[in-house]
Amino acid sequence: MNIIEKANMEHFHSKRADKFGDSDVKALGWKNLESQQKRFEVLVEFADLNNCHVLDVGCGHGDLRYYLGEHFFGLTYIGIDLMTEFLDEAKKRYGHMENTYFVQGDFSKMEVANVDYILASGAFGYKTTNELYYWQTISKMVEVAKKGVAFNMLNQDEFPEHPLLRGHNKAEVLHFCKALNYDVELKEGYLEGDFTIFIRK
Ligand SMILES: C[S@@+](CC[C@H](N)C(=O)[O-])C[C@H]1O[C@@H](n2cnc3c(N)ncnc32)[C@H](O)[C@@H]1O
Numbered sequence: 656m657n658i659i660e661k662a663n664m665e666h667f668h669s670k671r672a673d674k675f676g677d678s679d680v681k682a683l684g685w686k687n688l689e690s691q692q693k694r695f696e697v698l699v700e701f702a703d704l705n706n707c708h709v710l711d712v713g714c715g716h717g718d719l720r721y722y723l724g725e726h727f728f729g730l731t732y733i734g735i736d737l738m739t740e741f742l743d744e745a746k747k748r749y750g751h752m753e754n755t756y757f758v759q760g761d762f763s764k765m766e767v768a769n770v771d772y773i774l775a776s777g778a779f780g781y782k783t784t785n786e787l788y789y790w791q792t793i794s795k796m797v798e799v800a801k802k803g804v805a806f807n808m809l810n811q812d813e814f815p816e817h818p819l820l821r822g823h824n825k826a827e828v829l830h831f832c833k834a835l836n837y838d839v840e841l842k843e844g845y846l847e848g849d850f851t852i853f854i855r856k
Pocket of ligand 1: 684691714735737760776777778779780781
């Protein structure tokens with residue numbers, strides 16, 4: 656993503672924050688709390704995350720930290736997000752939880768080491784003119800995570816044209832992930848217009 660695209664993304668979120676309130680799940684771009692939680696429910700199905708180091712790319716308000724804490728024990732959580740406003744909220748909400756860290760930055764440009772699993776809910780929903788961005792970011796996640804990666808995307812067949820957001824071609828994403836030569840699973844049907852990919856190493 657270039658600097659203009661990042662600025663557009665920030666603008667999109669601050670407009671939603673003005674409309675719905677900074678701490679509302681709708682400021683993150685989600686339709687409602689149920690749709691955010693349903694995505695989490697599906698994402699964490701893919702592996703036993705007990706005692707693991709988990710990196711949450713595009714953590715927003717950090718709500719996945721709480722969700723993980725309810726379902727797994729002994730994990731270390733690192734949430735990364737581009738937006739400082741979201742991270743301030745994340746730290747306020749979950750910064751007190753043990754083994755919990757929030758870091759500001761662009762995952763695609765950060766050096767990351769020593770994580771078992773990478774999860775990303777909603778991080779691929781933004782348009783960029785750099786078509787390679789999605790493939791490079793998925794590849795980087797797979798390269799960095801020792802055990803596996805799970806991420807969701809909006810399905811382009813069901814997502815209307817939008818100036819800043821975009822859906823993805825499910826078959827194309829699946830094809831790309833399978834070519835990485837790991838165990839790949841597609842999950843769909845849990846929420847209209849959304850799909851999830853699991854990559855187990
Ligand atoms: C739709 S929100 C979802 C937030 C959170 N995962 C949740 O489900 O509540 C997507 C988030 O991804 C972040 N994001 C997108 N691309 C990113 C990148 N390359 N590095 C870090 N954060 C990114 C955005 O700033 C935004 O907060």
